[in-house]
Amino acid sequence: MTRSYRQDPLHGLTLQILLTRLVERYGWEDMADKININCFSNDPSIASSLKFLRKTPWARQKVETLYLHTQWPDADD
Template identity: 40%
Template sequence: MIDNKLNNPLYGLKMDQLLTEISEHYGWPLLSDALRIERFQFHTGMKSTVKFLRNYQWAKDKVENFYLYQFKNLPCPDDKQLAIPPRDRLIPVEQQCGSPVDITAEVIEEIDRAAKLRIYTDNAVSRLSKEPAYDPSNPWNVK
């Protein structure tokens, strides 16, 4: 199983290394436009950006998809593979990385299409559903 993951460029790559590579090549303003993540417009530092991506899985997946299919220029997989988190995808051995692509309107549309295929669960909503219903006659929930 680990042998299959070794072909994935994300295997063993830390988020700050990934961000450094793509930001040095494209720059933060272009990344903000391409990924449509407002956080990149006001880049306040690598540490805070990595923390943002760790807290928001949708943004992390979007950046990792960009890294795989635009920066590393791997062939875009089918919709079933795009629904799997980028770090868990199995990339065939015959697929090799290419040179980074230029950002165009078509590339931005492809990034958005791939992001819409993932389904996320909102932890805040699931936490709220576990709380007991509010009872006005017992505001402190004393038994």
């Protein structure tokens, strides 16, 4: 069964938004430590990483999981 929009914490967030926020939070080096894929450690860029993640479901899942488990500051702060 698919998740409804209200229950999906990633609803409305594109992969580009997720990746950009994670890179701003951790940087490429920490991203490569957290998720061991070449596009984060070997000449990383948003464009090349998006290309890889869009065609590699297991890697995309790891990025989404990291995003969901990251502690984000409240928007009101």
